[in-house]
Structure formats: C-alpha cells, structure tokens
Amino acid sequence: MNDSTLNLACGLLSEGPPPPETRGGALVLADTNTAAWIPQTWTHLPQHLIEPGEASKSWDELGRLLTALDQAGVDRDGHLLAVGGGVVTDLGGLAASLHRRGIRWTAVPTSLIGQVDAAVGGKTAVNLGGGKNTVGSFHPPAQVLVDPRALTTLAAEHLASGLAEVLKTALIAGAESYASVRNLTPQVMAQGGEAAAEVLSRCLATKTDLVQQDLYDEGPRQLLNLGHTFGHALESLRLGALLHGEAVGLGLLCAVRLAAGSPDTALETELRELLCGWGLPVQQRLAPAAVLAAMGRDKKRQDGGHTAVLLHAPGRVVLRSAVPAAALEAALGAVLAGT
Structure with missing residues (x-):
C-alpha cells in the first residue's frame, strides 16, 4: 500500500499495540469521543482533542493542530498518531504532510467509513469554501491499525x-x-x-x-x-x-x-x-x-x-x-x- 503497513485484528487496540517510535517527539490526535480508543500504550504521549463531526475538518482546525505539533516539540523525525473516524484521519494526515514538510503518521480508524476507506490510501484533506476535501495532499500513513471492535461503540x-x-x-x-x-x-x-x-x-x-x-x-x-x-x-x-x-x-x-x-x-x-x-x-x-x-x-x-x-x-x-x-x-x- 505504497509503503504503508496494514494491521487488521479484533482486539488490536485493547491488547495494546507496541509504543510508537517517538524519536523526534509524538502527538496523539483524536476527537472527544474516539479518545476512549487511544491504546494504553500511547496514553503517556501528549494529546490534541477536537470536536467530533465534519465541522472540525476545517482550515482553522488544521492551523490549531499544526500549532499543537509545534508546541509538543515534534520535529522532522516525529510521529503523529490519529485515532478516530474519517475527519480525524483526513485532518491528521494533512497536518502530518505539512509539519516540517512531512512527518510520519499512523492512522487508527475507529469508524466503519474510516476502516473501509478514509484511513487507507494516503488521501488527506480539509474542507474549504463550501467544498468537500478541497485542500489536501497525498501522504500515506506509515501504518494503519484496524480493530473491528471499535465498531461496537459506533x-x-x-x-x-x-x-x-x-x-x-x-x-x-x-x-x-x-x-x-x-x-x-x-x-x-x-x-x-x-x-x-x-x-x-x-x-x-x-x-x-x-x-x-x-x-x-x-x-x-x-x-x-x-x-x-x-x-x-x-x-x-x-x-x-x-x-x-x-x-x-x-x-x-x-x-x-x-x-x-x-x-x-x-x-x-x-x-x-x-x-x-x-x-x-x-x-x-x-x-x-x-x-x-x-x-x-x-x-x-x-x-x-x-x-x-x-x-x-x-x-x-x-x-x-x-x-x-x-x-x-x-x-x-x-x-x-x-x-
């Protein structure tokens, strides 16, 4: 998948994936609902939470996320971990493509749309001017972690x-x-x-x-x-x-x-x-x-x-x-x- 590693397994998140490589710093992105799916092995990392819904897939929210990456000290060797539905992974992927001209990121889709489509393939975007996904980039995640059990709370x-x-x-x-x-x-x-x-x-x-x-x-x-x-x-x-x-x-x-x-x-x-x-x-x-x-x-x-x-x-x-x-x-x- 263009150098992305895909892992699909029931219980993947609750059993705790290995702690991510944090050389260069790391930040976890989630919304206030999907934060519950942040693996225990990642909870020691700084977090940036957004409101659920399409309104968060905006230019303003992108700016806030980029500021959070900067304030967390994430450099070019850093890592963004996006835990949530399509809004979270689209926003997180775009921020990862822009911060320091591109850093690694991991997609952890928790919605059915995210697991089937949004988190896979490297398309990232926010909405602008009334259009859908009008500002974006191609920036495949380093890995995609798919746990079907996340669907139990959807x-x-x-x-x-x-x-x-x-x-x-x-x-x-x-x-x-x-x-x-x-x-x-x-x-x-x-x-x-x-x-x-x-x-x-x-x-x-x-x-x-x-x-x-x-x-x-x-x-x-x-x-x-x-x-x-x-x-x-x-x-x-x-x-x-x-x-x-x-x-x-x-x-x-x-x-x-x-x-x-x-x-x-x-x-x-x-x-x-x-x-x-x-x-x-x-x-x-x-x-x-x-x-x-x-x-x-x-x-x-x-x-x-x-x-x-x-x-x-x-x-x-x-x-x-x-x-x-x-x-x-x-x-x-x-x-x-x-x-």
Whole structure:
C-alpha cells in the first residue's frame, strides 16, 4: 500500500499495540469521543482533542493542530498518531504532510467509513469554501491499525452510513462481492467480530489493489470515486444534516441512473431496497440545479467538464469524462425525487 503497513485484528487496540517510535517527539490526535480508543500504550504521549463531526475538518482546525505539533516539540523525525473516524484521519494526515514538510503518521480508524476507506490510501484533506476535501495532499500513513471492535461503540446511523462505502467497494470488486454485501446488516458490523473483520478485509484488499496501481489518482484509482462526485456535492449542500455514507448511497443511485439512461433498472431497484433496509435515504429535497452547481466546485473537475464514474453492473464501473450537464441534472432530478 505504497509503503504503508496494514494491521487488521479484533482486539488490536485493547491488547495494546507496541509504543510508537517517538524519536523526534509524538502527538496523539483524536476527537472527544474516539479518545476512549487511544491504546494504553500511547496514553503517556501528549494529546490534541477536537470536536467530533465534519465541522472540525476545517482550515482553522488544521492551523490549531499544526500549532499543537509545534508546541509538543515534534520535529522532522516525529510521529503523529490519529485515532478516530474519517475527519480525524483526513485532518491528521494533512497536518502530518505539512509539519516540517512531512512527518510520519499512523492512522487508527475507529469508524466503519474510516476502516473501509478514509484511513487507507494516503488521501488527506480539509474542507474549504463550501467544498468537500478541497485542500489536501497525498501522504500515506506509515501504518494503519484496524480493530473491528471499535465498531461496537459506533452509533447505528454511522454504521449504516459506513455500509454505503462497503457497498461501493463491493460494486467495484464485482458480482461475488456485491452478492455477499446484499446479505449484510448493520448488526453484523456492530458486533465487531470475525464476520466484520472478513468484510473489512475484502474491502481493504480491493482498495489497496487500486491504490498500489495508482497512488496519485490519475487512472484506475478514480473508480473509487463511484458515488462520490454526486455524493460530495450533496454532502456539501447539506453539511451536518447528511452523513457521508448517506450522500454516497444517493450518489450510487445517480451513477446507475446516469449509466442506464432510463428509470428503475433492476440494479437501481436492488440498490434502493438495500439502502432503505439499512435505514439510508433514497431521495432528498434538493434542487438538481443546486447540486449541479456544487458539482462544479468539485476538485476532480477538469477542463471545465464534469467527470463521473458510471455503474453499469457490479464489476462494470466506467470512468466517463465530459458528461453533459443536462444528463447529470436529469439523473439527479429523478433520484432526488425518488422516481
């Protein structure tokens, strides 16, 4: 995974990973909820805690974290340890890439979205100007520590949100992975046992394979944006009201509708039923034109045109550039209205 070491095991955090290398100083980043998952072997290190939620993934919070690293005496040989969900690892990774022009960092994802996606692959970012992940870098962590038992304390809505990322990854992987996810429930993941570990392992294998081929997101890795071009626009318009996975689920429906060009295909119906069963929204009161305008601020936009990942079938995921705005707006309108 581009020199990142991935460790996945039930009980990894409670059993205590080895104390990190602290030559050059170290700082632990967590939010006020995920601080409970800081391993006992790390509790002697200085900590910087942030408030939970997307609002902390900001330019101002980044500045405070960089100041904390400086005040903790972390130098170029230092280490940042980020314990939390996608907000914590995105923020921590970006700070690690900037402090002293780049220091080592360890990602300890405690949310389902973090364990499946956000902490793996080296993308780091904060939000700016109403856009999602608009300021960021590629800075892979030295190691990623994944403990499924962290999911046992995750709120039900965040487990369901994370399942949308699991679904996205399975759709990219192919029909077999998709079939296995169709039988998955939030309750299975909430148990944090071996069944959850198997789901995480499959997802991580799919993502790491694409990342190893294309760290800088210039080719096959872009398939991982399935559901996200639409989803990020929806999320930015409903910041705080729509969870990331909820937005991605809607984005998956848009990707199917855009690929098919016709309403209510068998796959779209299946996905809609699956998302509903997990308690995720399948429509939203937003004007398609407003979402399209938000997509115009997407960081992946190139040459003045829209790029989207189309979902034709499980395992048949295609990146398409210069997608007409009218086609995007039509797909958005149908999905948002639930028709």
